[in-house]
Amino acid sequence: MRALVHDLALARDGEVPARDLEFTAVDFETTSLAPPGRVIEVGAVRMRGDGTVLAEMSTLVDPGPGVAPGATWVHRITREHLDGAPTMAEVIGDLLSLCEGSVLVAHNLAFEERFLAHELELLGLTAPPLPGLCTLRAARTHLGAGSCQLGALVEAFGLPAVAIHAALDDARACGQLLLALLAPPHELRLASRPRHHRLPVVPSSGRSLPRAAALRAGRRGWMACLMDRLPARGLHPPQPEGVAAYRALLTSVLAQGRITGPKAKLLARQAGRAGMSRADLVRVHRAVLEEEIARAGGPAGPRRPGRPGRRPAPPPRRDPRPAGPVGPVGSAGPARPAGTGGRAADRAGRGPAVRWVFDGRHAVRTEASDVPGVRRNGPTAAHRVRRRPSHRPTPADRVDDRPPLSSRTVTN
Incomplete structure (x- = not known):
């Protein structure tokens, strides 16, 4: 099979700076480790060498009726997730247009190349060679010893991305790793200038089914994690019926006063079914909150700190009893004269x-x-x-502050 990707090399003495180039980091989740396995999730991030993100793509892909998703314990994709997802024929046009005129980037580029070539062959498409970069090869060459797995490198560089075997999140992590290799102290450059060819133009169906995987409440809450897992902006507008269903579900959840993990996962599933992006969620959330404020009869005032949906603590109550000889309730009161304590008192x-x-x-x-x-x-x-x-205290252990026996008054 003819090579689909021309692998460019990164070198410290390279001739081409990467700041002005554009890259497309891609990641596939598949049913097996090699063809004839199928791609079941696509994630891609188009960005500049200075770190500016231009576009993102994320969608599940239905490989066909009855095709098993493979290693579910790795990518956590079940057959239920794939039912109703677009096919590769419906999303390959968006992927090729995103890669047009850019350098293809992947962590283990040979893996993505084999599956991309296999999917193009099944669709009867022929693509010219694509310029590409492998961050795994660059890490092994220039970073020396240590684990070169994507998650380990993300942790070693302290990158904000997460590598969780979800296509979009892994593509983001791969892109941020490339930026870290291009920046000081490594300052790697391309050994040669990439050559771009015209890619096939394939009509797009406009459908997508993004997946918000591995939701965690963390410090920012369930909804913040949900928005982080979705593309920043969609390549196509979401489905109106799905957006209406998401809005109704969100209103019902907010009426219960608290967003829990199961409810957040229901919202994530509905957002994916509607093909919504982070920008779509922000627009819907703002509209729902404005509607709730108008229904409450006025603008929202300052909120007391605490968990959402929890009632504020009542103000402290004052004791109605009058102050006694020891002062008000809760105070220390005046000092007791010596000799008035103990059992006699x-x-x-x-x-x-x-x-x-x-x-x-x-x-x-x-x-x-x-x-x-x-x-x-x-x-x-x-x-x-x-x-x-x-040991329990005995009478000998107690502090007896009674007067001496000789001074006591004995009454018969």
Whole structure:
């Protein structure tokens, strides 16, 4: 089979700077590791060498009725996801137009090349050689030892992308890895200038079914993760019926007061069925919120911090009881004169009651205030007794502040 991609090399002493060139990072999820396996998801990102993203493409692809999706435990695509998705004949036109006049980029370029050539052959299409770059080959050549898997390199460079075996996310990660190799301190360049040829023009159906995979709440919430997993802007407008169904589902979820993981996945599935992008979600979300504000009867005021849908905490209640001799409820009150504490004062009803509390390591002596239910004096160092294993305090361990026996008055 004739080679479909002409692999360009990256070198430190290359002659062609990549800042002014355009690249298309692609990634395929497939049913097997080699043809005759089929492509079941396509992700592509068109960008400049300075990092400007020009367009994105993401869609599931139906390989045909009854075709198994393959390693579901890897890409998490089931046969149910593929039912109703566009076929390769419907999306190949968008992919070729996105690659027109750019350098094809992939992590393990030979893998994507084999499947792309196989799909073109099944459709009866012939394409001229495409200029391409392999980030896996560049990493092995210029980064030395260490793992060269896409996820490991993304973590090593500290890139904001994620590599989760989803076509769009892996294509984004591949593109960001290329930008990291072109920037200091590596500053790799192309060894030769790419030569572009005219690609076949294939009509597009305008259908797409993007997949928002591996949703996580994280610190930003479910909806932020959902929007990050979809293309920034779609190549075609979404389906009006699907957008209306997504809006109705979002209104129902918001009426329940909280967006949970299962609800976010339902929203993600409906957004994909409608072919919606991140920009489409922003427009629909703004319209729904404005409608809810108008229904509430006024503009939205400042929101108290906390979880969405949770009622704010009520203000603290003031105790209606008058202040006693120890001061208002919750205050320390005046100091107690010496000699008025202990069990003698407890019997007379004039002083605090002694209570022992275990905090796990120590037996702590505490005193309740004169007002029932209010604690005045907490544990102090003088009241703290080291607890021995399997030991409960004995009368000898307690601090007895009664007057000496000789000074007591004995009543017959």
